[in-house]
Amino acid sequence: MTGIQLYNTLARAKQAFEPQDPKNVRMYVCGPTVYDYAHIGNARPVIVFDTLFRLLRHVYGEAHVTYARNITDIDDKIMKRAADEGVSIKTISERYARVYNEDMGTLGALQPTIQPKATEHLSEMIRMMQTLIAKGHAYEAEGHVLFNVPSMENYGRLSGHSRDELIAGARVDVAPFKKDPADFVLWKPSTDEQPGWNSPWGRGRPGWHLECSCMIEKHLGETIDIHGGGQDLIFPHHENEIAQSECTHGAQFVRYWMHNGYLTVDGEKMSKSLGNFHTVHDLIADHPGEALRLSLLTAHYRQPIDFSLANVSEQKRRLDRWYRLTESVASATEVPASVIEALADDLNTPRAIAALDALATKETAADLKAGAQFMGFLTMAADKWFQGDAADGDDAAEIEAMIAARKAARANKDFAESDRIRDALLAKGIVLEDSAGGTTWRRAD
Numbered sequence: 225m226t227g228i229q230l231y232n233t234l235a236r237a238k239q240a241f242e243p244q245d246p247k248n249v250r251m252y253v254c255g256p257t258v259y260d261y262a263h264i265g266n267a268r269p270v271i272v273f274d275t276l277f278r279l280l281r282h283v284y285g286e287a288h289v290t291y292a293r294n295i296t297d298i299d300d301k302i303m304k305r306a307a308d309e310g311v312s313i314k315t316i317s318e319r320y321a322r323v324y325n326e327d328m329g330t331l332g333a334l335q336p337t338i339q340p341k342a343t344e345h346l347s348e349m350i351r352m353m354q355t356l357i358a359k360g361h362a363y364e365a366e367g368h369v370l371f372n373v374p375s376m377e378n379y380g381r382l383s384g385h386s387r388d389e390l391i392a393g394a395r396v397d398v399a400p401f402k403k404d405p406a407d408f409v410l411w412k413p414s415t416d417e418q419p420g421w422n423s424p425w426g427r428g429r430p431g432w433h434l435e436c437s438c439m440i441e442k443h444l445g446e447t448i449d450i451h452g453g454g455q456d457l458i459f460p461h462h463e464n465e466i467a468q469s470e471c472t473h474g475a476q477f478v479r480y481w482m483h484n485g486y487l488t489v490d491g492e493k494m495s496k497s498l499g500n501f502h503t504v505h506d507l508i509a510d511h512p513g514e515a516l517r518l519s520l521l522t523a524h525y526r527q528p529i530d531f532s533l534a535n536v537s538e539q540k541r542r543l544d545r546w547y548r549l550t551e552s553v554a555s556a557t558e559v560p561a562s563v564i565e566a567l568a569d570d571l572n573t574p575r576a577i578a579a580l581d582a583l584a585t586k587e588t589a590a591d592l593k594a595g596a597q598f599m600g601f602l603t604m605a606a607d608k609w610f611q612g613d614a615a616d617g618d619d620a621a622e623i624e625a626m627i628a629a630r631k632a633a634r635a636n637k638d639f640a641e642s643d644r645i646r647d648a649l650l651a652k653g654i655v656l657e658d659s660a661g662g663t664t665w666r667r668a669d
């Protein structure tokens with residue numbers, strides 16, 4: 225069995241991965257808050273941990289890996305969007321959860337084993353708060369329930385923040401009812417107009433951190449193997465998940481913490497005002513999902529990545545090359561060892577891609593196909609890949625009609641007309657290829 229090495233943020237070191245139970249490997253990744261389209265930065269953890277999910281399934285067997293990625297479907301941003309549109313939060317969250325899953329599917333991400341929704345775990349959240357209050361780790365104040373940070377001796381271990389940094393970094397304003405400025409919200413009151421649920425502390429709604437702890441407890445248990453997310457979640461989100469779960473259960477929460485680095489676009493932080501803001505939804509309208517996926521994996525996950533459309537085009541050309549080589553080749557039955565070994569080394573995707581490039585020869589095309597498909601590439605028929613979006617709908621029907629007209633012209637020896645049709649198609653970016661079997665077409669490079 226291939227040994228997997230993973231960098232554990234908590235240990236600040238690369239470690240041999242040893243699951244608690246190899247028959248039941250458990251991974252959780254913080255999912256989206258669904259109030260708008262996901263941007264390309266949101267897609268990075270999805271693709272990174274999808275690659276890890278594929279590796280874990282390869283090593284431990286598909287039936288022995290459970291991957292949960294939640295949907296945060298209650299949040300102030302969702303409430304604002306719903307109020308702006310005059311619809312319920314359910315309408316908003318269901319709409320964007322559906323788009324999210326479709327878009328991530330286009331990027332080749334497998335569906336997680338479980339996608340729990342926050343609003344379906346209210347009773348678990350209330351129970352966890354009751355336990356934390358009973359154990360002296362949380363308290364009620366003015367309709368809120370707060371976690372008391374000084375009640376936990378080793379709070380802050382994951383981020384390594386000092387107490388001053390913890391206080392300065394607390395996102396919410398220091399409310400007068402807090403016992404300690406670093407205390408964070410588990411539950412907050414809702415007004416009559418706001419969505420809310422009944423609780424022993426009045427009608428209200430959960431804080432974001434609490435949701436993940438409860439969904440993990442319910443679906444994966446008290447101690448899980450891997451918890452992933454973006455580096456920006458280390459503090460306060462993951463620090464607070466640890467506090468809630470470990471103080472509730474008195475057991476280690478997560479054995480390996482993994483965090484992916486930041487994503488910039490054209491060298492800058494992505495922002496709507498800079499005009500470099502890309503939603504996945506827009507990108508997949510113009511670029512193949514596999515090229516976007518490959519682009520996101522060209523940097524090691526712990527390194528920052530600078531996303532650019534130029535790089536997406538470069539990866540598209542790399543995929544063109546792979547598709548051409550493997551067009552009429554059956555995939556090898558085994559995933560090449562060079563690919564598995566690279567991924568097992570703390571998910572070294574640049575090395576895995578280099579290993580695929582090394583297999584991009586006529587002699588090793590079957591191995592290339594197996595390795596690429598394992599990583600979520602070469603999943604289309606080559607002709608569909610080269611035809612691109614034009615393969616669907618009206619475009620394709622029109623192209624086929626022109627090809628038929630050209631065939632008729634050639635049969636009548638009207639070569640001027642035949643050439644005219646070929647040139648007209650070329651002007652539309654469509655290249656014809658004649659062979660003994662007839663004429664096929666593809667998009668020009």
Ligand SMILES: [Zn+2]
Binds near residue numbers: 253254461
């Ligand atoms: Zn989370």
